[in-house]
Structure formats: C-alpha cells, structure tokens
Amino acid sequence: xxxxxxxxxxxxxxxxxxxxxxxxxxxxxxxxxxxxxxxxxxxxxxxxxxxxxxxxxxxxxxxxxxxxxxxxxxxxxxxxxxxxxxxxxxxxxxxxxxxxxxxxxxx
DNA sequence: ACAATGACCCAGT
DNA sequence: AACTGGGCCATTG
Numbered sequence: 001x002x003x004x005x006x007x008x009x010x011x012x013x014x015x016x017x018x019x020x021x022x023x024x025x026x027x028x029x030x031x032x033x034x035x036x037x038x039x040x041x042x043x044x045x046x047x048x049x050x051x052x053x054x055x056x057x058x059x060x061x062x063x064x065x066x067x068x069x070x071x072x073x074x075x076x077x078x079x080x081x082x083x084x085x086x087x088x089x090x091x092x093x094x095x096x097x098x099x100x101x102x103x104x105x106x107x
Numbered sequence: 108a109c110a111a112t113g114a115c116c117c118a119g120t
Numbered sequence: 121a122a123c124t125g126g127g128c129c130a131t132t133g
Contacts, residue, residue: 020115116128119123
C-alpha cells in the first residue's frame with residue numbers, strides 16, 4: 001500500500017452518497033492535478049472493494065469505466081442508482097447534477 | 108534502472 | 121459526434 005493510494009482511497013471515501021466525482025477531481029484533491037491516470041490505476045487494484053465507494057468515481061464524460069472490476073460496470077450502475085443517481089444512458093450520469101467538488105484540500 | 112501498462116484527460120481533425 | 125495522438129503519473133515485470 002503506497003502513500004499515493006492511501007490518499008486516493010481516503011478522498012474517495014469522502015464522496016457523499018448520491019454524488020459522483022471524476023478521476024481528475026480526485027487527482028486534484030490529493031494534490032496531483034495531472035495524476036488522473038494513476039488514480040484509475042489505484043482503483044483498479046481496489047484493495048478495499050466494499051469499503052471504498054469506488055462506484056462513485058466516473059471519467060470526465062460522466063461515463064463509467066469500461067473495465068470496472070468487482071462485478072463490472074453493471075454492478076457500479078446498480079449501486080449508484082440505489083443511491084438516487086439517475087442515468088442518462090446505460091452508463092452515463094449527469095455530471096452537472098451529481099458531480100461532487102472536493103473541499104479545498106481533502107488530503 | 109529501464110520499459111511497458113492502464114478504471115484517464117485534453118486538444119486537434 | 122467520433123477518432124487520433126500526445127501527455128501525465130504511479131505501479132509492475
């Protein structure tokens with residue numbers, strides 16, 4: 001477990017129920033604005049599958065990750081819907097409505 | 108230490 | 121709107 005991943009999981013657990021955040025935003029929140037990719041990498045491992053609400057993290061288009069682990073994007077979609085998030089398509093959410101902006105520094 | 112990989116992002120065509 | 125290419129960052133072989 002690296003420090004970087006720790007921060008990632010940490011900020012992600014801050015996302016309130018019924019809201020979503022982009023990889024880019026998460027990256028910014030941990031002080032690495034250009035590390036969106038690394039964030040996705042950290043999530044792919046997802047050591048704390050049930051603990052960290054990784055299903056609340058989407059890409060900048062509002063789409064879910066294609067290679068989502070832990071049951072696939074289908075599972076992710078169900079979890080989000082269960083929290084009150086409405087989907088545009090099979091796997092797209094409205095960022096303007098549900099995107100959560102992290103407080104100044106959430107590290 | 109080097110090269111390759113990936114749940115990404117942005118700008119250009 | 122869809123496709124392409126280049127750039128970023130951390131992890132892994």
